[in-house]
Amino acid sequence: MSATKHNWTKQEILDIYNKPFMELLYEAATVHRINHDPNTVQVSTLLSIKTGGCSEDCGYCPQAARYHTDIEGNDLMSVQQVKAQALRAKSTGSSRVCMGAAWRNVKDGEEFDQVLEMVRTINKLDMEVCCTLGMVTENQAKRLAEAGLYAYNHNLDSSEEYYKEVISTRGYQDRLDTIDNVRKTNVTVCSGGIIGMGENIEDRAGMLVALSTLNPQPESTPINALVAVEGTPLEDQKPVSIWDMVRMVATTRIVMPETQVRLSAGRTQMSREGQAMCFFAGANSIFAGDKLLTTPNPDVNEDMEMFKMLGLNPQKPFTKKVQPQTVEAKDSEFEALGEKPKWTRPEHTIERNEVAKAKAKAIK
Numbered sequence: 001m002s003a004t005k006h007n008w009t010k011q012e013i014l015d016i017y018n019k020p021f022m023e024l025l026y027e028a029a030t031v032h033r034i035n036h037d038p039n040t041v042q043v044s045t046l047l048s049i050k051t052g053g054c055s056e057d058c059g060y061c062p063q064a065a066r067y068h069t070d071i072e073g074n075d076l077m078s079v080q081q082v083k084a085q086a087l088r089a090k091s092t093g094s095s096r097v098c099m100g101a102a103w104r105n106v107k108d109g110e111e112f113d114q115v116l117e118m119v120r121t122i123n124k125l126d127m128e129v130c131c132t133l134g135m136v137t138e139n140q141a142k143r144l145a146e147a148g149l150y151a152y153n154h155n156l157d158s159s160e161e162y163y164k165e166v167i168s169t170r171g172y173q174d175r176l177d178t179i180d181n182v183r184k185t186n187v188t189v190c191s192g193g194i195i196g197m198g199e200n201i202e203d204r205a206g207m208l209v210a211l212s213t214l215n216p217q218p219e220s221t222p223i224n225a226l227v228a229v230e231g232t233p234l235e236d237q238k239p240v241s242i243w244d245m246v247r248m249v250a251t252t253r254i255v256m257p258e259t260q261v262r263l264s265a266g267r268t269q270m271s272r273e274g275q276a277m278c279f280f281a282g283a284n285s286i287f288a289g290d291k292l293l294t295t296p297n298p299d300v301n302e303d304m305e306m307f308k309m310l311g312l313n314p315q316k317p318f319t320k321k322v323q324p325q326t327v328e329a330k331d332s333e334f335e336a337l338g339e340k341p342k343w344t345r346p347e348h349t350i351e352r353n354e355v356a357k358a359k360a361k362a363i364k
């Protein structure tokens, strides 16, 4: 294992990102094989347990209630539905299930109790359980940990500067504080972002500074290519080029050598050759299944064909860290505190978000 550096500067990261392509690829692949098995890629399945109707204004997101998009909203799924889907995912080679909810933050109550039960249920299927539910308090993170949560996904999405151009209903510091709350438990941190939102390379480097200077660094970092969804403020963004995607994956690999780097949204626009370059550059996880949360993703059989062609093996669960114990609800050490945390609402004006909101109003 190489010693992990926690004081990366933006200039150092830019210098890596901008290296001649072949140098960058060679360096990233070298770091990758020192720290990981280059022929193993984790297959993870996303489950949208509560879809749409979200109060936030994230410019990329089809689930924000204020924009008019073509998605079908759904209330919280039942534990039985989740169990059935998790079993299906397991049977097609997934070792991890990531449950996403279109919430700004977790609220104590029946719905959160139901999510805790989903976590217990999936952990008992011997799969890694990840949740992405918005901001969480320390007590909520502890309750998730006690239920057997393996990872919590909470993305920084971009640099602090560009974040302000995309979201006005919450602040970057809230994201960092949530990650900090998760860090107070044994739950691993999954945090990354999106490229192709109109940010510049400095913003990409800025996001990697924010992630790589966390100590410890996130165990997992998703790199999403924006899926530009009609009706969202970012609907007209051009698809990000494969060269940018490979550069971003490679740079992430170099600055966070031990992190599981996830080739996340946007794979439907990528060729197999492009994805193979990403794996070579250090990506070692994909989301499988024909749907991400609300947008399309390659079919799992096609992905397994690609794995076969590249000689890749799906990663077994709990390869990187032992399985957490599940404590049953009746034996719980923590109770709902009914907190009303003051997550910030900057509410500055983002022109394109306002335009998308007005368009949606006109349609309704």
Ligand code: SAM
Pocket (backbone or CB within 6 Å): 060, 061, 062, 100, 101, 102, 103, 104, 132, 133, 134, 135, 153, 154, 155, 157, 193, 194, 224, 225, 226, 227, 228, 229, 265, 293
């Ligand atoms: N509501 C929670 C939150 O925002 O933290 C969890 C769910 S949210 C959909 C999870 C992540 O999905 C976002 O942080 C963002 O990185 C990613 N995402 C959402 N829409 C996307 C899109 N259109 N293209 C790429 N990534 C997207």
Ligand code: DTB
Pocket (backbone or CB within 6 Å): 046, 062, 098, 100, 132, 153, 155, 192, 193, 222, 223, 224, 227, 264, 265, 291, 292, 293, 294, 295, 296
């Ligand atoms: C992450 O960084 N990407 C995944 C997962 N974490 C939750 C979500 C991608 C969502 C893409 C848009 C959609 O399908 O709604």
Ligand code: SF4
Pocket (backbone or CB within 6 Å): 054, 055, 056, 057, 058, 061, 062, 063, 064, 101, 102, 103, 104, 134
């Ligand atoms: Fe809501 Fe999360 Fe989508 Fe933002 S990214 S609108 S918080 S579901």
